[in-house]
Amino acid sequence: MASIDLDKVLDKAWADKSLxxxxxxxxxxxxxxxxxxxxxxxxxxxxxxxxxLADLKYVRWAQALSALRTAE
Incomplete structure (x- = not known):
């Protein structure tokens, strides 16, 4: 599983919260x-x-298209 730097993706107030x-x-x-x-x-x-937001079908579609691009 890939790791993520929470300080880079979250507002400071949320960086120490649970998933x-x-x-x-x-x-x-x-x-x-x-x-x-x-x-x-x-x-x-x-x-x-x-x-x-993570479950939004449009986000998932865009991620799938991006994955196809990188697979080419």
Missing amino acids: PEILAAPVGALKGVSDRDGELLEEAFGVKTVAD
């Missing part, structure tokens, strides 16, 4: 995602939490 807490956190817990970005994601796609 379940992070997944249940608002998307604003991700570094670079503003409260307004979170509002827009909720309005457009119903995304409220980090887990919701």
Whole structure:
């Protein structure tokens, strides 16, 4: 399993939280995602939490396409 540097992907307030807490956190817990970005994601796609964003079918589709690109 790949590791991830939580300090690089999470807002400081969330870096020491457990994985379940992070997944249940608002998307604003991700570094670079503003409260307004979170509002827009909720309005457009119903995304409220980090887990919701990870499970969003459009994110999964984009990841699959990117994986295909790197496989070529």
